[in-house]
Amino acid sequence: RVSKATTGGRSMRFNSVVVVGDGKGHVGLGFGKANEVASAVNKARENAKKSIFKVSLINGTIPHKIDIKYSSVRLMLKPASPGTGVIAGGPVRAIMEQLGVANILSKNTGSTNAINVVKAVAYGLKTLRDPLTVARQRGITLKELFN
Numbered sequence: 001r002v003s004k005a006t007t008g009g010r011s012m013r014f015n016s017v018v019v020v021g022d023g024k025g026h027v028g029l030g031f032g033k034a035n036e037v038a039s040a041v042n043k044a045r046e047n048a049k050k051s052i053f054k055v056s057l058i059n060g061t062i063p064h065k066i067d068i069k070y071s072s073v074r075l076m077l078k079p080a081s082p083g084t085g086v087i088a089g090g091p092v093r094a095i096m097e098q099l100g101v102a103n104i105l106s107k108n109t110g111s112t113n114a115i116n117v118v119k120a121v122a123y124g125l126k127t128l129r130d131p132l133t134v135a136r137q138r139g140i141t142l143k144e145l146f147n
Contacts (some may be wrong), residue, residue, distance in 0.1 A: 002033075017091070017118055018044035020052065021098025028052035029095070029122050031115065053122075056130035060102035063130045070120035074110035077124060079103070091117040099125075 003010045014037050021027040030048025034040040056063060061079040068075040075092070080103040086096050088106040091114045096104055108117060135145045 014040040015115075016040040016044045017115055018048045019094050019098045019118070020045065020048040021095075021100065023098065023100035025055050025057050025100060026052050027055060027095060027099045027122075027125070029118055053126060055099055055125045056128060056133070057099070057101060058130065060100070061104055062101065062125075062128055064128070066124050066127065068120050068124035069110075070123050071116045072111040073108065073113070073116045073120040075117065075120050075124065076105075076107045076109070077121075078105040080105050089117075090114065092121055095121050095125075 002013045002015060004013070013033060013035055016032050016037070018030045018032070018041060019027065020030070028048040028051045030044040030046065030051060032040045032043030032045075032047060034043055059082065062077060063079065065076070065078045068077070080087070082103055084103040084105065086093055086101065086104055088096055088104060089108055092106045092108070095118065111117070131142060131145055135142050138145070
């Protein structure tokens with residue numbers, strides 16, 4: 001909720017953040033502002049559907065560790081072994097569940113502003129590179145990459 005003080009009193013508006021995903025590596029993030037909560041959520045959902053992107057996952061987790069610095073948010077996402085579960089705070093947990101990540105470790109050591117944390121996670125997930133892509137860019141086979 002955001003309020004603005006005017007001569008007639010305070011006027012209220014609402015901001016919302018929505019995450020949409022299919023649980024198979026596709027996720028979208030949306031932001032909406034409106035005078036009512038329902039309108040803000042609908043705007044955010046439509047916005048999220050337009051911004052869906054693909055994330056490469058390996059065995060229900062991310063391919064490698066990433067340290068994200070976005071605005072004043074400092075976030076670490078680390079792949080975890082099967083059975084660990086999603087160890088993450090609110091905004092990060094929501095994204096990982098919609099993404100279909102079953103095992104991950106995360107730690108936020110910077111700002112906890114939900115909007116900036118969501119943007120930081122999106123930025124970090126877009127920078128992930130899977131082994132096949134890296135091998136192709138280097139012009140080698142997957143076997144050579146791990147030797």
